[in-house]
Amino acid sequence: MNTNLLIPANKKQETELLYPELSFDVVGLCYTVHNELDRFAKEKQYGDCLEERLKEKGMSYIRELRIGNTNNIADFLVDNKIILELKSKRFLLREDYLQTQRYLQATSMKLGILVNFSGKYARTHRIVRIEYSSRKPD
Numbered sequence: 400m401n402t403n404l405l406i407p408a409n410k411k412q413e414t415e416l417l418y419p420e421l422s423f424d425v426v427g428l429c430y431t432v433h434n435e436l437d438r439f440a441k442e443k444q445y446g447d448c449l450e451e452r453l454k455e456k457g458m459s460y461i462r463e464l465r466i467g468n469t470n471n472i473a474d475f476l477v478d479n480k481i482i483l484e485l486k487s488k489r490f491l492l493r494e495d496y497l498q499t500q501r502y503l504q505a506t507s508m509k510l511g512i513l514v515n516f517s518g519k520y521a522r523t524h525r526i527v528r529i530e531y532s533s534r535k536p537d
Contacts, residue, residue, distance in 0.1 A: 418509075438517050469505070499511040511527075
């Protein structure tokens with residue numbers, strides 16, 4: 400029996416979390432905003448409150464970042480590393496995730512955080528930019 404073909408069952412795949420401290424701070428601020436405004440505010444109100452919290456923390460950000468020559472606008476770019484998309488809707492749809500992924504592709508940012516404030520608790524979703532190969536399949 401060839402032992403080179405055996406893969407240990409307990410072998411964990413090593414993955415590195417992108418921007419762990421920064422993303423932890425951003426998500427924490429989103430929870431703070433949700434605690435202040437609860438779940439019935441409008442998306443703009445969450446954005447305004449979050450902007451105040453980012454300023455208080457002294458964090459670098461751009462609000463309503465225009466993406467390229469399109470009419471697409473990301474809610475926040477935090478520390479020139481994380482695209483932050485805010486939603487206030489009953490359910491997130493596939494389109495919401497794809498929108499964040501398009502923003503990541505267009506800006507070459509590696510990490511996006513999609514936040515939905517309308518539930519009993521704020522829900523955050525980390526979205527990592529998909530690396531596409533430019534090589535065509537044979």
